[in-house]
Amino acid sequence: MEPVRAVKGMNDVLPAEMPAWHLVEERFRALAEAYSYREVRTPVVEPTALFARSIGETTDIVEKEMYSFVDKGDEALTLRPEGTASSVRAYIQHSAWAEGPVTRWYYLGPMYRRERPQKGRYRQFYQLGVEVYGDPGPHVDAEMIDMAVRLLEGLGIRRVTVELNSLGGPGTRVAYRDALSGFLSPSREALCPDCRRRLEHNPLRVLDCKVPTCRQIAAGAPRITDHLTAEDRSHLDGLRRMLDRLGTPHVLEPRLVRGLDYYTRTLFEIKEEGGELGSQNTLVGGGRYDGLVESLGGPPTAAIGFAAGIERLVLSLPDGSANPIRPAVSVVSTGSATLDPAVVAARDLRLGGIATDIDTRGSSLKSQLRRSDKLGARFALIVGEDELSRGRAALRDLGTKEQVEVPLSKPEIVDAVRTAMEKTT
Numbered sequence: 160m161e162p163v164r165a166v167k168g169m170n171d172v173l174p175a176e177m178p179a180w181h182l183v184e185e186r187f188r189a190l191a192e193a194y195s196y197r198e199v200r201t202p203v204v205e206p207t208a209l210f211a212r213s214i215g216e217t218t219d220i221v222e223k224e225m226y227s228f229v230d231k232g233d234e235a236l237t238l239r240p241e242g243t244a245s246s247v248r249a250y251i252q253h254s255a256w257a258e259g260p261v262t263r264w265y266y267l268g269p270m271y272r273r274e275r276p277q278k279g280r281y282r283q284f285y286q287l288g289v290e291v292y293g294d295p296g297p298h299v300d301a302e303m304i305d306m307a308v309r310l311l312e313g314l315g316i317r318r319v320t321v322e323l324n325s326l327g328g329p330g331t332r333v334a335y336r337d338a339l340s341g342f343l344s345p346s347r348e349a350l351c352p353d354c355r356r357r358l359e360h361n362p363l364r365v366l367d368c369k370v371p372t373c374r375q376i377a378a379g380a381p382r383i384t385d386h387l388t389a390e391d392r393s394h395l396d397g398l399r400r401m402l403d404r405l406g407t408p409h410v411l412e413p414r415l416v417r418g419l420d421y422y423t424r425t426l427f428e429i430k431e432e433g434g435e436l437g438s439q440n441t442l443v444g445g446g447r448y449d450g451l452v453e454s455l456g457g458p459p460t461a462a463i464g465f466a467a468g469i470e471r472l473v474l475s476l477p478d479g480s481a482n483p484i485r486p487a488v489s490v491v492s493t494g495s496a497t498l499d500p501a502v503v504a505a506r507d508l509r510l511g512g513i514a515t516d517i518d519t520r521g522s523s524l525k526s527q528l529r530r531s532d533k534l535g536a537r538f539a540l541i542v543g544e545d546e547l548s549r550g551r552a553a554l555r556d557l558g559t560k561e562q563v564e565v566p567l568s569k570p571e572i573v574d575a576v577r578t579a580m581e582k583t584t
């Protein structure tokens with residue numbers, strides 16, 4: 160029979176790859192918590208309307224990429240394509256705004272987009288992200304961008320560029336939309352069919368089109384940064400000043416737009432230079448979304464967030480960043496008479512916090528010792544009949560081959576192994 164395979168673009172992450180994933184996830188958690196963020200977990204499935212109303216009806220994500228279905232109760236549901244919409248829904252649903260003026264949340268989890276799979280782009284992918292509600296910035300904007308850069312730096316990903324733009328608030332948007340439509344309209348027929356539609360609904364999205372003729376046309380478009388209102392300009396200047404103060408280099412990229420409609424003012428991407436990700440080298444994307452909480456039914460609340468793709472971070476880690484997991488001790492029994500006490504000793508070591516492996520099948524001594532080597536254990540605890548009769552076992556350092564006798568009783572065994580471990584490190 161043909162074996163069943165995973166869905167295209169959806170990957171298994173096997174145990175050998177996990178140390179790198181854990182490294183990224185643990186560093187992120189520790190950093191987020193150091194910055195006073197608290198974790199939120201929301202469902203993977205949400206009402207389809209949530210994404211249509213937040214990300215935007217005419218975005219690629221909502222038009223083409225969502226995994227949507229009607230469940231048996233006739234509800235229109237979607238596998239979440241990103242984390243912000245769900246987080247905002249939860250923020251409103253649980254009145255998180257009533258608990259304090261500023262809320263800092265972080266999340267980690269799988270997202271789903273039916274994109275064309277390639278290196279660094281998958282149909283199920285994992286994001287880590289943060290959101291701050293209730294602070295209009297610009298200091299928090301700078302703090303968040305700097306935090307993302309420090310996360311990458313801490314992971315050893317050093318050659319990165321921060322691209323920054325401001326989409327302004329509603330005042331800027333109206334003025335710029337007019338200027339942009341005025342510029343693009345004469346070239347309407349040369350635009351791709353998608354962009355012709357975008358021109359009607361959201362001309363800003365034309366700037367993000369990958370079709371060469373559209374890119375060419377967009378290259379001469381007016382810059383949004385030339386249309387910022389005085390407030391929006393001062394917000395952007397304040398953010399840049401604070402970034403300088405924090406020592407985070409950045410470049411202004413007035414053509415930067417992102418594939419989600421909810422952004423206002425600050426917008427940023429962090430790209431890796433010269434890595435192996437090629438065209439998928441955007442590690443982090445984020446921005447401010449000051450109107451979204453209100454538009455989804457909550458109180459007016461300024462907000463900002465970013466998300467990073469965990470697969471991309473893992474691919475960008477320098478070689479040798481994460482070490483394979485090795486047991487400290489491999490417990491070896493010399494025959495059927497010593498398997499019972501060997502299993503007890505393994506349990507006691509494990510509960511004592513010492514990573515321990517044991518072959519519980521009663522295999523030959525030779526095969527057990529081969530396994531100890533293969534797993535890269537530092538010590539073998541050999542439970543032989545002779546020593547056992549004296550309540551003891553042999554602890555062999557598999558590196559130096561030195562062997563000492565240790566008591567098999569608890570907690571002495573844990574102390575003895577710890578002492579031996581300290582000697583060799």
Ligand code: AMP
Nearest residue numbers: 279280281284441442443444466467468
């Ligand atoms: P976005 O949610 O589109 O703002 O993307 C934020 C980050 O998520 C990107 O910079 C990528 O690192 C990651 N990302 C987005 N889409 C994908 C995908 N299809 N596969 C893998 N990573 C992705």
